Amino acid sequence: xxxxxxxxxxxxxxxxxxxxxxxxxxxxxxxxxxxxxxxxxxxxxxxxxxxxxxxxxxxxxxxxxxxxxxxxxxxxxxxxxxxxxxxxxxxxxxxxxxxxxxxxxxxxxxxxxxxxxxxxxxxxxxxxxxxxxxxxxxxxxxxxxxxxxxxxxxxxxxxxxxxxxxxxxxxx
Amino acid sequence: xxxxxxxxxxxxxxxxxxxxxxxxxxxxxxxxxxxxxxxxxxxxxxxxxxxxxxxxxxxxxxxxxxxxxxxxxxxxxxxxxxxxxxxxxxxxxxxxxxxxxxxxxxxxxxxxxxxxxxxxxxxxxxxxxxxxxxxxxxxxxxxxxxxxxxxxxxxxxxxxxxxxxxxxxxxxxxxxxxxxxxxxxxxxxxxxxxxxxxxxxxxxxxxxxxxxxxxxxxxxxxxxxxxxxxxxxxxxxxxxxxxxxxxxxxxxxxxxxxxxxxxxxxxxxxxxxxxxxxxxxxxxxxxxxxxxxxxxxxxxxxxxxxxxxxxxxxxxxxxxxxxxxxxxxxxxxxxxxxxxxxxxxxxxxxxxxxxxxxxxxxxxxxxxxxxxxxxxxxxxxxxxxxxxxxxxxxxxxxxxxxxxxxxxxxxxxxxxxxxxxxxxxxxxxxxxxxxxxxxxxxxxxxxxxxxxxxxxxxxxxxxxxxxxxxxxxxxxxxxxxxxxxxxxxxxxxxxxxxxxxxxxxxx
Numbered sequence: 284x285x286x287x288x289x290x291x292x293x294x295x296x297x298x299x300x301x302x303x304x305x306x307x308x309x310x311x312x313x314x315x316x317x318x319x320x321x322x323x324x325x326x327x328x329x330x331x332x333x334x335x336x337x338x339x340x341x342x343x344x345x346x347x348x349x350x351x352x353x354x355x356x357x358x359x360x361x362x363x364x365x366x367x368x369x370x371x372x373x374x375x376x377x378x379x380x381x382x383x384x385x386x387x388x389x390x391x392x393x394x395x396x397x398x399x400x401x402x403x404x405x406x407x408x409x410x411x412x413x414x415x416x417x418x419x420x421x422x423x424x425x426x427x428x429x430x431x432x433x434x435x436x437x438x439x440x441x442x443x444x445x446x447x448x449x450x451x452x453x454x455x
Numbered sequence: 456x457x458x459x460x461x462x463x464x465x466x467x468x469x470x471x472x473x474x475x476x477x478x479x480x481x482x483x484x485x486x487x488x489x490x491x492x493x494x495x496x497x498x499x500x501x502x503x504x505x506x507x508x509x510x511x512x513x514x515x516x517x518x519x520x521x522x523x524x525x526x527x528x529x530x531x532x533x534x535x536x537x538x539x540x541x542x543x544x545x546x547x548x549x550x551x552x553x554x555x556x557x558x559x560x561x562x563x564x565x566x567x568x569x570x571x572x573x574x575x576x577x578x579x580x581x582x583x584x585x586x587x588x589x590x591x592x593x594x595x596x597x598x599x600x601x602x603x604x605x606x607x608x609x610x611x612x613x614x615x616x617x618x619x620x621x622x623x624x625x626x627x628x629x630x631x632x633x634x635x636x637x638x639x640x641x642x643x644x645x646x647x648x649x650x651x652x653x654x655x656x657x658x659x660x661x662x663x664x665x666x667x668x669x670x671x672x673x674x675x676x677x678x679x680x681x682x683x684x685x686x687x688x689x690x691x692x693x694x695x696x697x698x699x700x701x702x703x704x705x706x707x708x709x710x711x712x713x714x715x716x717x718x719x720x721x722x723x724x725x726x727x728x729x730x731x732x733x734x735x736x737x738x739x740x741x742x743x744x745x746x747x748x749x750x751x752x753x754x755x756x757x758x759x760x761x762x763x764x765x766x767x768x769x770x771x772x773x774x775x776x777x778x779x780x781x782x783x784x785x786x787x788x789x790x791x792x793x794x795x796x797x798x799x800x801x802x803x804x805x806x807x808x809x810x811x812x813x814x815x816x817x818x819x820x821x822x823x824x825x826x827x828x829x830x831x832x833x834x835x836x837x838x839x840x841x842x843x844x845x846x847x848x849x850x851x852x853x854x855x856x857x858x859x860x861x862x863x864x865x866x867x868x869x870x871x872x873x874x875x876x877x878x879x880x881x882x883x884x885x886x887x888x889x890x891x892x893x894x895x896x897x898x899x900x901x902x903x904x905x906x907x908x909x910x911x912x913x914x915x916x917x918x919x920x921x922x923x924x925x926x927x928x929x930x931x932x933x934x935x936x937x938x939x940x941x942x943x944x945x946x947x948x949x950x951x952x953x954x955x956x957x958x959x960x961x962x
Contacts (some may be wrong), residue, residue, distance in 0.1 A: 298948065298951075298952070299944070299948055300586075300944070300947060300948055300951070303945060332647050380951075380955040381951055381955065382766060388937075389552065390911065390912070390913050391912045391917075392909055392911045392912075393909065393910050393945070394907060394908070394909040395907060395908050395909075395951055396906070396907040397907070397951060397954045397955050398955075398956075399954065399955060400905075400906045400907060400954065400961075402591065424906040424927070424929075425779060425906055425929040425962070426906040426907060426927040426928065426932070427928060431906075431907060431927075432907065446793055
């Protein structure tokens, strides 16, 4: 049980992902997260406000509106704490042959995509990110699911450099 | 390629004239599919209609059929294709005209199909699947067999001239399932799954019917239904009658499940014949719609061999081939191809077809960490609590107790089975992952076909130093649950190494 049985004689030292030094994303992305939360909060509270104005014939929803507000606030607060605490956990690494990204507090995940399997790369910018000159790098493979690899909060210039680097690698 | 074949598609060619008929019936079917509820309602009321109204209705129907015929004729007229300079060129459309040019190397599969009308008039439908993100799938509705074969040869073989030699080899029938064998396959299917598919189908019909009926205002009829239901409720209120109803429902559901299994298997796999060539596995099957699928060796990402206790008794299993799904066309659904009724030596032949014998020598089998079992217990407990809460609100006490008495041991047995069946084996090239509960599936995945790897770990898993390892391929993912962190990392690194150093094409 303890020892794995695949033999590795072809290479003496397999490059290890745990040994790679990971880079953090840009600090300014915290502001983007906070702004996003703000937008969501306003939207949710407006929605609750709207719903409680609707006249349901026999059921007076306004008596219970404080429950809605409390549930929504706790949900948003929880998400905010999780996102802020998890901010330092969002890290990426670029190696000779692959790109990795890890994140998560309660559920951690690390993903590595080899360059040889990349179908295309995309750089996206949301309205807030554009203000802070940040960008999102999306990496797509032929994999079934759409969430292949996504790195938020890179500096736009950095993202472009990475894209350039990987594109060059793919065409080699 | 002979000269005759080359000149065959060098000019713009139309489909076989019978294509008009095929298009016509397709359009009719689409019309019927959209309006079957209305048609049904009309039929029930046909006796109440006055003669002039009946005549008007008949006239309207005739007009519909004529218009459809015209549309069918024009779409046949405007559907032209040719082959020139390494491109397949297609012009089509009546109002909105479309010109498509597909280079040969973008063509991925060419499949033949025959629905019941195409079978009756003896033409084949040719589906040309292409790679890339643009949504170009070309369907030629009606070609004579010779033309279809010639077209396929020209499109596939011209780009791979080195393959032509091997394709010329005599193809040998590798698997043929006669009627009695297919019946055995059907009887031993997963009936619960069949039932679920059937229910889903019924639900779709029901929703469509309800939408229309709501508009036609069928409240009166619905009221009738409700009153009869109430009568039944009072009739079955006593304890023994309740039990009887339960048993009857169970019996009825079982019969429906088995019947739907049989229908499903016969619809899809009737007259299954498979040919094995050097690089291609060709599969022909289907009752109403005959499908001919050519499976190319290098396009297969992974295979899964599945069996269940009943099938094991008869010595049969089925193989699911997973092919690469290209680009962003995930909406096209799973490209899994199922080959049913395989005996042991068929499986061996499939193994030989896809892998070398050295690739299938494995070392020790690894069990999952016992945390996997704990996690299943905790999750099941959650579900059971919800079920209990629902039962408690809706039914009397004895039913809750009986349900729990049945459910609890059943869950425990299932979890134990699932835990025992989940194992993995590995060698330098290939991963073999086994899972299942009553059924047993083992999946063989060549490591270099992996698209990306992922390790997931929750805080609870961290305490036990176990992780979930996800290997994503171009046709779905394989998740190895709860294996030791160290082991997972080794596999993670090794898989990456395999992918990055590999020179072979993954599709």
